[in-house]
Ligand code: NAP
């Protein structure tokens with residue numbers, strides 16, 4: 091059921107009801123492939139709206155945590171079935187709202203279904219250990235309890251998967267939630283909450299409030315009744331949220347940026363490395379935290395790799411992601427497009443050589459969208475801005491190196507540590523890479539941007555607050571351990 095007031099107006103979901111913001115102000119969301127198309131209007135909510143949502147989550151948390159994990163899992167299963175039945179429609183909304191191609195949007199929505207089912211099953215798994223006491227007449231064990239109300243702040247680049255990979259574990263472990271979606275994709279997120287509504291969660295267990303990050307996001311981080319806060323987004327915002335949570339003693343988790351390297355060794359399968367580099371760098375228009383960005387190539391295969399990379403990149407079709415045959419869509423909005431173009435300009439100024447792309451596309455079908463060419467730079471040194479900062483766009487920097495040791499040094503020479511790949515057939519080099527690469531996801535002969543829902547996900551260094559999401563690792567954030575001693 092799609093709940094709308096006037097045409098295309100989407101509401102907040104608070105205490106089991108769809109309600110308009112107290113401000114009665116709206117934010118217009120447009121299609122980045124065609125900015126004349128309005129996808130929907132989302133509420134520009136106030137702190138008052140947020141307060142209502144937190145109060146409803148607070149009043150619902152007690153009864154929710156008293157349910158068995160099995161009973162909570164049934165709601166997640168139901169939500170999964172409903173999301174699955176609406177997969178095509180929700181994927182289309184995602185493509186229109188933020189630009190990724192329809193096949194990618196469908197894949198992401200299917201991932202959301204799978205995550206819900208995975209965590210539904212978690213309701214029946216163990217939540218503690220028995221630990222031998224030094225007192226032979228005592229029983230000592232751990233158990234896990236929910237945090238209470240969990241605030242969730244999500245980015246626009248995975249509008250279905252990220253809200254679900256935070257909401258599903260929060261819920262299965264007994265927390266109630268208030269989610270603030272990225273404004274850019276709040277229409278698509280509202281559709282996920284329609285699935286939650288239809289699944290019949292008790293009123294107040296799941297809440298969504300859309301609105302500006304500085305008001306609703308910051309408000310969640312500051313709110314005294316929000317017991318834990320989980321955030322995915324940029325480093326600048328993550329830092330503020332972490333500080334706000336720390337100041338009032340709330341638990342927090344931050345997943346932030348990346349600047350992910352790929353090493354192409356002399357022993358690599360070059361065709362595999364080229365395909366994976368292109369997929370890692372240009373899928374979703376480079377707007378993934380795990381996107382490939384620094385491509386470090388051993389000198390003896392450099393020319394061959396570069397030729398193949400250019401030739402395959404030339405085959406990429408750019409356009410409206412709803413259309414068949416389009417491989418890469420637009421940047422999400424004008425600001426992001428301008429950021430990408432300014433990094434390209436910076437690369438030129440700092441002396442890197444542009445070997446492909448580098449321009450905004452504006453002719454014909456591109457006229458009304460935020461399209462940029464897939465772009466490749468060479469003669470890049472590790473200290474250049476384009477090799478250090480997260481661009482979040484379709485830009486590859488090629489760095490030529492003499493030795494494998496040098497490649498690893500350069501791979502580690504960034505503030506981020508989310509994901510990293512090596513292409514090699516040499517087992518010793520693989521093992522050295524696994525040991526010495528400072529990244530939360532280390533991938534061998536596979537693209538940097540691959541994530542499996544049942545495995546821990548998260549970064550090292552500035553990419554994360556060092557906790558992990560997804561798989562069974564999620565229990566660490568969404569619960570607290572109690573050590574119990576029974577005499
Ligand atoms: P962002 O600007 O940091 O926004 C993320 C979320 O924070 C949005 O919901 C945003 O709301 C909200 N927000 C903005 N300002 C805020 C404030 N002052 N206080 C509290 N919340 C605030 O990031 P983005 O541009 O959406 O996403 C791109 C970034 O996310 C990239 O850096 C990318 O690497 C990172 N990312 C990381 C992962 C990961 O798992 N490591 C995954 C995906 C993306 P509004 O939308 O209303 O501004």
Ligand code: MG
Pocket residue numbers: 119120121122186187188274422423
């Ligand atoms: Mg949009």
